[in-house]
Every structure is written in structure tokens, then in C-alpha cells.
Amino acid sequence: MPAYKAPLREIRFVLNELLEAEKLPELVPDFADATGDTVEAILEEAGKFCEEVLQPLNHPGDEEGCHFDNGTVTTPKGFREAYATFIEGGWTSLPCDPAYGGQGLPKLINFAVEEMICSANLSFGMYPGLSNGNYNAIHAHGSDEQKALYLPKLVDGSWTGTMCLTEPHCGTDLGLCKTRAEANPDGSYRLYGTKIFISAGEHDFTENIIHLVLARLPDAPAGIRGISLFVCPKFIPDADGKPGTRNPVVCGSIEKKMGIKASSTCVMNFDGAQAWLVGKPHKGMSAMFTMMNTARLAVGMQGLGIAEAAYQGAVTYARDRLQMRALTGAKFPEKPADPIIVHPDVRRMLLTMRSITEGCRALAYWIGYHLDLSQHHPDIEKRQESDDLVALMTPIVKAFLTDHGFHAANLGVQVYGGHGYIREWGMEQLVRDARITQIYEGTNGIQALDLVGRKLPTGTGRLARRFFHPVADYIEQTSEKPEMAEYVLPLAKAFAKLQQATAWIAQAGLANPNEAGAAATDYQRLFALTALGFMWCRMVEIALARKDDDRDGFYAAKVQSARFYMARILPETNSLFTILMAGSDSLMAMPAESF
Amino acid sequence: MKVLVAVKRVIDANVKVRVKADGTGVETQNVKMSMNPFCEIATEEAVRLKEAGKATEIVAVSLGNAQCAETIRTALAMGADRGIHVQTDVELQPLAVAKLLKAVVDKEQPGLVILGKQAIDDDANQTGQMLSALLGWPQATYASKLVINDNGTANVTREVDGGLETVEVKTPFVMTTDLRLNEPRYASLPNIMKAKKKPIDALTPEQLGVDPAPRLKTLKVTEPPKRQAGIKVGSVAELVDKLKNEAKVI
Numbered sequence: 001m002p003a004y005k006a007p008l009r010e011i012r013f014v015l016n017e018l019l020e021a022e023k024l025p026e027l028v029p030d031f032a033d034a035t036g037d038t039v040e041a042i043l044e045e046a047g048k049f050c051e052e053v054l055q056p057l058n059h060p061g062d063e064e065g066c067h068f069d070n071g072t073v074t075t076p077k078g079f080r081e082a083y084a085t086f087i088e089g090g091w092t093s094l095p096c097d098p099a100y101g102g103q104g105l106p107k108l109i110n111f112a113v114e115e116m117i118c119s120a121n122l123s124f125g126m127y128p129g130l131s132n133g134n135y136n137a138i139h140a141h142g143s144d145e146q147k148a149l150y151l152p153k154l155v156d157g158s159w160t161g162t163m164c165l166t167e168p169h170c171g172t173d174l175g176l177c178k179t180r181a182e183a184n185p186d187g188s189y190r191l192y193g194t195k196i197f198i199s200a201g202e203h204d205f206t207e208n209i210i211h212l213v214l215a216r217l218p219d220a221p222a223g224i225r226g227i228s229l230f231v232c233p234k235f236i237p238d239a240d241g242k243p244g245t246r247n248p249v250v251c252g253s254i255e256k257k258m259g260i261k262a263s264s265t266c267v268m269n270f271d272g273a274q275a276w277l278v279g280k281p282h283k284g285m286s287a288m289f290t291m292m293n294t295a296r297l298a299v300g301m302q303g304l305g306i307a308e309a310a311y312q313g314a315v316t317y318a319r320d321r322l323q324m325r326a327l328t329g330a331k332f333p334e335k336p337a338d339p340i341i342v343h344p345d346v347r348r349m350l351l352t353m354r355s356i357t358e359g360c361r362a363l364a365y366w367i368g369y370h371l372d373l374s375q376h377h378p379d380i381e382k383r384q385e386s387d388d389l390v391a392l393m394t395p396i397v398k399a400f401l402t403d404h405g406f407h408a409a410n411l412g413v414q415v416y417g418g419h420g421y422i423r424e425w426g427m428e429q430l431v432r433d434a435r436i437t438q439i440y441e442g443t444n445g446i447q448a449l450d451l452v453g454r455k456l457p458t459g460t461g462r463l464a465r466r467f468f469h470p471v472a473d474y475i476e477q478t479s480e481k482p483e484m485a486e487y488v489l490p491l492a493k494a495f496a497k498l499q500q501a502t503a504w505i506a507q508a509g510l511a512n513p514n515e516a517g518a519a520a521t522d523y524q525r526l527f528a529l530t531a532l533g534f535m536w537c538r539m540v541e542i543a544l545a546r547k548d549d550d551r552d553g554f555y556a557a558k559v560q561s562a563r564f565y566m567a568r569i570l571p572e573t574n575s576l577f578t579i580l581m582a583g584s585d586s587l588m589a590m591p592a593e594s595f
Numbered sequence: 596m597k598v599l600v601a602v603k604r605v606i607d608a609n610v611k612v613r614v615k616a617d618g619t620g621v622e623t624q625n626v627k628m629s630m631n632p633f634c635e636i637a638t639e640e641a642v643r644l645k646e647a648g649k650a651t652e653i654v655a656v657s658l659g660n661a662q663c664a665e666t667i668r669t670a671l672a673m674g675a676d677r678g679i680h681v682q683t684d685v686e687l688q689p690l691a692v693a694k695l696l697k698a699v700v701d702k703e704q705p706g707l708v709i710l711g712k713q714a715i716d717d718d719a720n721q722t723g724q725m726l727s728a729l730l731g732w733p734q735a736t737y738a739s740k741l742v743i744n745d746n747g748t749a750n751v752t753r754e755v756d757g758g759l760e761t762v763e764v765k766t767p768f769v770m771t772t773d774l775r776l777n778e779p780r781y782a783s784l785p786n787i788m789k790a791k792k793k794p795i796d797a798l799t800p801e802q803l804g805v806d807p808a809p810r811l812k813t814l815k816v817t818e819p820p821k822r823q824a825g826i827k828v829g830s831v832a833e834l835v836d837k838l839k840n841e842a843k844v845i
Contacts, residue, residue, distance in 0.1 A: 033788060033791065035791070037665065037668065038788065038791055039788065041668060041669070041672060041782070041787045041790070042784065042787055043780050045672075045781060045784075045787060048781065053781075083783065088783060089781050089782075089783045089784055090783045090784035090785045090786075091784055093785070094784060103784055103785065103788055386810075430788060495647075549624045551624060554627055574609055
């Protein structure tokens with residue numbers, strides 16, 4: 001099984017050279033501690049932890065899976081100890097509020113750490129990932145009392161959290177939610193109902209688990225406007241805040257599933273479990289969206305993590321595997337055959353993985369950077385600008401990065417040939433693990449509808465302009481530079497297509513919503529590929545400027561990857577454009593019974 | 596008891612070391628550098644002594660160019676309390692390091708100095724022994740276990756050829772670490788953040804009254820020769836014949 005190495009040079013390039021994150025402490029007083037040397041030490045140590053502790057557990061965790069026995073869940077061998085080391089290292093506290101024991105570091109840095117965790121062991125990353133979502137929701141919507149009770153425990157990781165949304169009959173459409181809350185005389189509630197697909201719903205890591213649950217109050221209006229959010233601990237904290245009475249919220253079973261087998265996916269039964277309202281009655285969905293938006297970006301990082309791991313594995317194998325000779329004659333005559341990396345088709349796969357993965361990293365970290373500005377920039381207008389950009393790009397990051405994660409994992413298997421299909425090599429696990437990321441936290445189809453139906457129309461295109469204007473300015477400024485022509489011209493072409501498609505969707509979708517629905521997925525991909533083109537232009541500009549001080553060939557490789565992206569990936573925007581402009585007729589004409 | 600730990604900045608163990616084209620040394624530019632693994636073990640042992648209530652303060656010392664401060668920060672993130680950085684761009688050899696450390700020990704008066712038994716770059720395995728001689732202190736090298744007694748002595752188990760040897764030394768003393776002494780911890784995030792705020796004093800060899808100029812001259816650095824292809828022998832008799840007459844080993 002190929003060993004994962006934290007790609008620190010790549011991460012540093014994006015953080016320091018592309019985003020100039022070293023200037024964050026000056027720009028944002030809240031991040032005074034996030035200086036370059038500290039961030040470097042954090043990344044090094046996190047990388048070491050992922051390589052040495054999390055990665056070795058990934059394959060055995062997949063083979064063993066979680067065990068269920070009468071309401072209790074046992075995680076695979078070594079996971080519990082790894083989690084203990086993880087929280088001892090304080091890693092759960094990284095982006096959290098110092099008022100509750102957090103380190104108050106930028107989410108951008110957490111993005112980088114999350115990427116490494118997901119490359120090393122996606123299943124493991126689920127547990128702290130869910131806790132962080134839970135933390136975000138309580139932090140934003142909980143009462144002072146709830147915050148004081150739960151946040152310090154979620155921050156230090158001694159308790160974990162969940163998000164209980166899905167029910168057997170409702171996934172995407174939470175308005176159908178049936179779980180009900182009945183009032184107790186003391187102001188608390190009793191929850192009745194069943195939630196499914198609850199990640200980290202039950203496990204053996206911690207002494208307590210804090211569930212956030214969507215349920216209906218007795219007087220709730222029907223549909224999505226009648227959903228409230230509740231906090232429901234597995235053990236009800238006593239007067240000292242220690243786990244006390246066992247609450248009747250019980251794991252009924254765990255799912256047998258395609259991938260992320262070391263992550264427990266639970267059926268949770270609420271049999272009158274005591275719970276407390278979080279935020280206002282019937283406002284549960286908007287509270288849940290606080291954590292859903294961050295969680296969607298986090299799922300994007302999962303896609304990136306898998307893609308990186310798949311790429312590293314594929315490169316190692318392509319260099320080692322001797323098979324056939326190069327088409328132009330033997331490259332290594334002293335060996336029995338040439339390594340397969342000499343073949344154009346193998347290189348096509350490797351460079352596809354590499355150039356899109358690096359573009360995805362740049363895009364995701366750029367959005368992470370603006371997520372921090374949107375919450376901490378001293379200037380309120382700047383906060384709004386960044387918030388707009390993050391809102392616009394969240395569905396793109398979620399969908400495109402997870403689509404790429406799966407695609408890259410698949411290419412990884414292909415590079416390995418038959419061995420890719422054999423479990424022992426670890427490549428097929430990446431495919432299975434990646435597959436869920438395209439589905440949960442809103443399927444990628446739902447992301448496309450969010451982009452087209454919600455984000456584009458907001459403020460008559462205000463969000464879209466946060467992306468379109470900087471790109472247009474960039475193209476104008478850079479097109480004069482002869483050394484950039486090879487990159488900026490393809491970007492300008494793709495960008496023109498994106499603008500045209502955006503205008504068409506706005507118009508056609510207004511007349512017939514099915515037009516927008518039919519175009520959404522292709523449009524989302526067209527948008528993402530153009531955004532990556534923009535990131536690649538900016539990256540190659542830096543690499544070209546520094547190519548004279550390039551002992552290890554890092555910048556030269558950047559330039560080569562950029563050329564590949566522009567020549568052989570970005571042109572996909574042409575076919576996407578043609579397809580989406582074909583309209584919805586051919587999709588909608590066939591009657592349902594003819595399928 | 597104050598504990599002084601010496602930490603050296605070396606090329607990371609995972610880097611494939613390349614010889615400079617002009618043969619004057621190895622390439623260190625743009626190469627990942629880390630704390631010498633034996634020095635990590637030394638730092639870890641000091642932190643464990645402090646956690647056990649045997650040590651009161653840990654001072655991490657590094658000698659060399661400006662970037663050595665990063666290595667001191669790593670020690671501070673593992674749990675050292677403060678740092679001393681003796682700044683010099685001169686190539687440091689074991690005797691100069693031992694003399695500089697002696698000057699620091701004279702200032703700091705620790706009860707124990709812990710060093711790695713050797714550094715993975717030059718593998719000299721000399722500094723601890725030289726320091727002990729210069730100080731006139733007992734030495735316990737290749738330590739795989741340390742027990743501090745209450746009567747001003749310590750028992751150190753040493754890894755020697757063919758087994759383990761336990762010696763009793765009086766404090767203050769110099770100890771060098773072997774691989775099995777402990778397994779260094781991962782620095783925790785809160786400690787990485789705290790390390791920023793811990794002080795690092797900067798000193799120079801001049802301030803310490805030591806001339807660090809090299810005493811040994813490097814003539815040439817080359818890559819080890821490439822392994823030659825072997826040959827197949829047809830029979831045991833042929834093998835014996837070749838060993839006897841060609842290789843002349845039997």
C-alpha cells in the first residue's frame with residue numbers, strides 16, 4: 001500500500017505564495033497568533049500525525065469495520081487510541097473560539113489539516129468533523145447556558161457531536177420530518193422518532209455524545225417552516241456538567257455500507273429522550289444551515305484529500321511498475337521493461353489527477369481564506385464581500401471537489417491495473433470511501449440546484465459578481481503579458497462561455513424552471529472548471545516569476561501542470577456549454593412510464 | 596533540578612541527501628531540516644522528568660545559524676521552558692560545540708545535561724563525551740533508562756555491546772540518549788501556540804569567550820560508489836576457488 005506523505009510544499013505554496021496568508025495576522029487582529037512560523041509548525045506536526053498515526057489505521061479499519069452489539073458500537077482496533085492521541089494533541093480545538101478553550105486559528109489552517117486527515121483516513125475524520133459541525137451550530141444558535149455546558153467539551157474533544165437530520169422517508173426534503181417533540185413541565189422536551197444515517201451516532205471514543213436533532217413541536221406548521229432544532233445528550237449532564245442519567249436515545253443498528261466502514265453510520269431511536277430547544281421554535285432549518293454550509297465545504301475537503309491520496313499512490317506505482325517499452329523505444333534498456341510512467345495514456349491519467357487536484361486545493365483554500373475574512377475582517381463591508389463569495393462558491397467546492405475525488409480515485413485504480421482492483425493495495429478503498437462524499441451534505445445535484453436556483457439570483461446577481469468581476473479584471477490586466485498568453489486566452493474563452501451560460505440560465509430559467517434544472521449540473525461543472533482556470537493562471541504567474549530560483553523543480557512542474565490544465569482539461573467547458581445550451585426538451589419529453 | 600537539553604538542526608531523516616557538485620559538502624539549500632531524532636529523545640526525556648516532578652526547568656540549547664531558532668521552537672513545543680540560541684554561521688565541529696555548551700552550562704548551572712548520542716548528519720558521537728570531560732562531570736552515554744535517585748545520584752542503563760549495563764552517577768552529570776530511552780511525543784497544538792511566547796535568548800560565541808573555528812579540514816565529500824553488478828557462479832567449487840584466489844578472503 002503506498003505511503004501517504006503530507007504535501008506540505010504544495011500546501012505552503014497555496015497558503016503563502018498564492019494567498020499570502022502570512023499577512024492574515026496584520027489584516028485581521030483576531031488572527032494575531034497565526035504567524036508564518038506557527039502555521040508552519042502546526043502543519044508539520046499535523047502532517048506527522050496523519051502520516052504516522054491515522055494512515056496506518058486506514059486499511060485495517062476498512063477491513064474490520066465497526067461492530068454493533070445491542071446498542072453499543074465498537075470502532076475498529078486502534079481507532080479509539082488514535083482519537084485519544086488526537087484530542088490530547090488538541091487538534092479539535094484548532095478553529096474554535098478561545099472563549100471556550102479553542103485556539104482561535106483561521107479556518108483556512110483547519111482546511112489544510114482536514115485535507116491531510118481525509119487523505120490519511122477519511123473514516124476517522126468523520127468523528128471530529130461531525131463534532132465541529134455540532135460545535136458551529138451550538139456556537140451560533142445555542143443559549144449562553146447551552147454554550148457553557150457543551151462547547152468546552154466539544155472543543156477539547158472529550159465529547160463528540162452529531163447532526164440528526166435524515167429519517168427513513170426524508171433525506172433531501174427535510175420538510176417531511178416526523179420526529180416530534182413534546183413539552184415537559186420544566187421547559188425541556190421529550191423526543192420521539194427515528195433518525196437514520198447518523199454518522200458518529202454511537203461509538204466508543206468518548207464518555208458522552210451530543211446529538212443535534214431536527215423535530216417538530218406540537219403546534220408546528222406543516223413542512224419546512226415547522227422544524228425546530230434540539231440538543232439531546234446521550235448522558236444528561238449533572239449539576240457539575242458530568243455525564244449523568246442515560247437518556248433514552250439509543251443506537252438501533254449500524255449500516256453495512258460501500259465505504260468509510262470505520263465510521264459508524266447509525267440508526268438512532270429517540271424514545272422520549274430529554275432534549276432542549278436550540279434557537280427559536282420552528283427556526284431549526286436556518287440554524288441547521290449554519291453548520292451545513294461549513295460542513296459542505298468540509299466535505300469538499302474530503303474530496304480533495306482522497307484525490308491527493310489517489311494521486312500519490314498512482315505516481316508511486318507508475319514509477320515502479322515495469323511493463324512494455326515506451327512507444328518511441330526503450331527508455332530504460334538495462335531493465336526488463338520500462339516503468340509505465342513513460343506511456344502517454346498513463347501520463348494523461350496522472351496529469352489529470354494532478355492538475356485538477358492542485359487547482360481544487362487552490363480554489364478551496366481561497367474560499368477558506370474568504371470564510372475567515374467573512375467572519376473576522378474588521379471592515380464590515382469586506383466581511384460581506386467575502387461572505388457573498390463563500391456563499392456562491394460553497395456548492396461548487398462541495399460538488400466539484402467530491403466529483404474529482406471519486407474520479408481521481410478511479411483513475412488511481414486504473415493506473416494500478418488489476419492490482420488496483422485488489423483490496424490489499426488500498427486503491428479500491430479510495431473509490432468506495434470517496435463515493436459517499438458526492439451524496440451526503442446535499443447530493444451534488446442538490447448543490448447544482450442551490451447554485452442555480454438560490455445563489456445566482458440572490459441580490460440580482462450580487463453573489464455572482466463577487467466572482468465575475470475579479471476574473472474579468474484579472475483577464476484584462478494579464479492579457480497584455482506575452483508570457484501569460486498561453487494561459488489567459490483559454491481562461492478568457494471559458495469565462496466568456498460561463499458568462500453566456502449564466503445569462504441564458506437566468507433568462508430561460510425564469511420562463512421555465514426545468515431549463516435551469518436541466519442545465520444545473522453541467523453549469524456547475526462549467527463554473528468550477530473556469531474557476532480552476534482562474535486559479536491556475538494565478539499560480540502559473542507566480543511560478544513563472546520564480547522559475548530562476550527553482551532548485552527542486554517545483555515551479556517548473558507547476559508551469560507544466562498549468563499547461564496541461566489549459567490545453568487538455570479546460571476545453572471540457574466547450575462541450576459542457578454545448579450540452580447545457582441544448583435545453584431541457586430532450587430530457588423532459590419522454591413520459592415517466594416510457595422509462 | 597534544572598535540565599539542559601542540546602538540540603541540533605539536521606537534514607530531515609526522510610530526505611535523500613545529495614552531495615554538492617563541487618564536493619565541498621552536502622546540499623542543504625531548500626532541503627527540509629528537522630531536529631536530530633536523538634535530540635528529540637533527549638527533549639522527551641527532559642519533559643518526562645519535569646512531568647514526574649524530578650525537573651523544575653528545561654532549557655533547550657541550539658548552536659548555529661538563524662534557522663536553529665526553529666529547532667529550539669520545536670523543543671519548546673514539546674515542553675521545554677525556554678531556549679538559548681548561540682548564533683554563528685561558522686561550521687561547528689564537536690569540540691567547538693562542547694566548548695560552547697560548557698560555557699552555557701557554566702552560566703546556567705543545570706543538574707543534568709542531556710544530549711543525543713550522535714547526530715544523524717555527521718554521526719560523530721563525540722560531543723557528549725567531550726562536554727563531560729571539559730566540565731569534569733560524570734558521563735552516562737547510550738542511555739536506555741534513567742532513574743533519578745533522591746540522594747544526589749542517578750542510575751542510568753546503557754546499551755552496550757552484548758547487553759545492558761547500569762551505572763550510578765553523581766549529579767550533575769552528562770547523559771547521551773540511545774533509541775530505546777523513550778518514544779518522543781507529538782507536540783500538541785496548544786503547546787505549539789505556547790511555544791511562540793516562550794523566550795529564546797540569543798548569544799554569540801564571542802560573548803561566551805569561545806573560538807568556534809573548525810580544527811578539522813574537509814578535503815572532499817563524495818557519494819558512495821555505486822554497487823557493481825555481481826556474477827553468477829556455476830558450482831560450489833567455483834565459488835570456493837573465487838573466494839580463495841580472487842577475493843582472497845579464505
